[in-house]
Amino acid sequence: MLNASVRGNYAGDTNGAAGTVTVNAGDVKLRAAVTEATFAAGPKFSGLCLSLEKPGSFIIDYDVPRKDVRFQFMNSVRVLDRDLRLTYSHAKGDNRVALDGMLVIDPANKVSANYAFDSGNCRLKYSYTYKGVRTFEPCYDVKKNSWDFAVSQRIYGDDVVRASYQTSSRVLALEWTRASPFSGQFKVAASLNLAEETKIPKLSAESTWNFDM
Template sequence: MKATFKGKYDTDKLGGAAATFSVKAGDVRLRASMTEATIVKGPSLDGLALAVEKPGSFIIEYDVPKKDIRFQYMNSIRVAEKPLNLTYIHTRGPNRTILDGSLVIDLANKVSANYVLGTENCKLKYTYVHSGVTTFEPAYDLGKNAWDFAVSRKVYDNDVLRATYQTSNSVLGIEWSRSSKLHGSFKISATCNLAEEVKVPKVTAESAWEFEM
């Protein structure tokens, strides 16, 4: 059994926590996830989700309190000898279907697209990795007719610094994350709306630990 515990705190809300337990059963994995709402009030079914997944193939997740089910299917084909990764996601409750695809041109270049069926919500993104250290990600949102930009850089072995800017709402973001098998992972991020008169940044801190049981 594998367990993951997550903690989160941001300046707009009270701190939160989440836990995930998964068990391998042949080629598939059985997973149960819960939030602090599952335990604090009771216990209760709030925040509880159950899932069956086969890595790289499918995920079927059931939201217990909402009685809603989400299907996710993944596949990979080759186009002109290049791998094209496809993902189909359907959520029954809101009847929403998302198509996601990414074409890996080479180790440094990738083109991806995300589209919500029946809407104008479509995003195109180009990813370029320079020298395996710095990543540039310009993205265009067709629905908003706006550009988003992101740049990240590896620092030392486990640290990543990332900056983002959304032109549609003038939101600037800075993020520092670290992933370590021995000490877990954490992420500290700050966002600020440059269009507001009083520019007060929103700060979020997250941490996660994984355990083999």
């Protein structure tokens, strides 16, 4: 099975596109992705990445322009009859090592943590979903000693509205996402930096189309 996806985005005076082709080869997936393609000053393609993935087990990414390798290993264990999902990632070129963990308390409550070994920073997040349609996500950044807050609401089945606020940067954001198995995904976002003197919102739009061949 061959799967492809194309994503286009527009933000102010810039626009770009990204594309991914995935080949299912038994238990593993082979993927080629162009993560950055801009057209503002003529076509420019960069960010080619080749990946080998075994879902739920590992991902190996090779950044062709940077000649960099990134490893990611996933595992899940049972702790007190709860699922603990662990992800270890290592970017060789940047020497970045991180460990992510998520404890699924029940379908509505999740606790997650991210620790970056290079900077020593740790982020803690709690996620609570009310009746499957409204999600609250407070997040604490240990290094910055600051909180981030996000609230999302599902409406009309495939539409999700999400609002977030970062206390350290004072950025307020609002986005609307629509996902459809037929027309792909469409997202419109607006953000406002309350710390700037000229409080002009930044607008962006993004569309993703998926194909099976």
